[in-house]
Amino acid sequence: MGRKVTVLGAGAWGTAFGQVLADAGNTVTMWAMEPEIVEGIRDHHHNGVRLPSVEKLPDAMTATGDRAEAVKDAEIVVVAIAAQFARVALTEFKGLIPENAIVVSLMKGIERKTNKRMDEVVRETLDLPADRFAAISGPNLSKEIADRHPAATVVACEDIENAKKVAETCTTSYFKAFVTTDVIGLEMCGSLKNVTALAVGMARGAGYGENTAAMIETRGLAELTALGAAAGADPKTFAGLAGVGDLIATCGSPLSRNYTFGSNLGKGMSVEEATKVSNGVAEGVPTTDAVVALGDQLGVPTPLAYQMSRVLNEGISCSEMLSGLFGREVTAE
Ligand SMILES: NC(=O)C1=CN([C@@H]2O[C@H](COP(=O)(O)OP(=O)(O)OC[C@H]3O[C@@H](n4cnc5c(N)ncnc54)[C@H](OP(=O)(O)O)[C@@H]3O)[C@@H](O)[C@H]2O)C=CC1
């Protein structure tokens, strides 16, 4: 039997995931700030602002701009808001979310001022126990999933039964969800791969080929695995869908906003210009500095994030970024 699920944030991924949930047999209420998006989904089953490629969203999806109405009786509340705004947006929902509801984050970012992961931000803001928080992450480019191309993801929750409940709730014939208890690993994979995708996109935009892309992806994976392990993640998570899988999808597709943002930098745009033409949030941009700070905090070198932070803050070129990546001394891989 389907559940009552609410999605906070009707961006590209929030809306596509809402469609997955409706396809899985649930009743889905989207909450959005913008009246135009609310009206579009509620009255026309269409999100022309954030997911115009889907002509008609399922009948089981509706929308509201009223916070209390949105989460009333929800068994699962999914959060799909740009990571840097999660805290401010969720504060308004504190006290409104039903006591037994599981809160699920789709977000892939680290909060800039605090260097906190989204599990920390969501739980802190909503005063939520660990067993009622789940994260979803994997190779999930929203447009492909909105087109119902076969895909898989990972649901993480410290309480494996709740992870299974969430996985069951979002399983369809084209969308498969695996489960894990490694919340930290999942969070670190999702947010850190965006920094790598910015760098790969930049190299591609600058005209470099497969060797350069493979080098950045592999070193990026080593960096995010080391940082994740130091933060308490299970290194195995990084070899799975949420790690390598998402890295392959995000670093290889112009559908990724992070890849595209990087590619535009590589073609010579400034950060301001690339931001202006970005088709949605590129989480890797604010996350990069947070990754460098986390690395300093945990005593883990983050050369790729450091060079990308120089790209974003000082405007160094792609070749400077790449030559700064490795020192001249010989080291073990
Ligand atoms: N797109 C994808 O393929 C995937 C995205 N993700 C992650 O999901 C998250 C959301 O991404 P996506 O939906 O694609 O992003 P979009 O850029 O399409 O949408 C961002 C969302 O955040 C909302 N938002 C921004 N600021 C605020 C605020 N102050 N208060 C409330 N809501 C706010 C926007 O609301 P509004 O529209 O009203 O401005 C919108 O719903 C990101 O962390 C992303 O990394 C994860 C997997 C896949």
Ligand SMILES: O=C(CO)COP(=O)(O)O
């Ligand atoms: O996380 C994603 C795919 O899994 C989406 O990547 P972007 O946020 O770069 O579009």
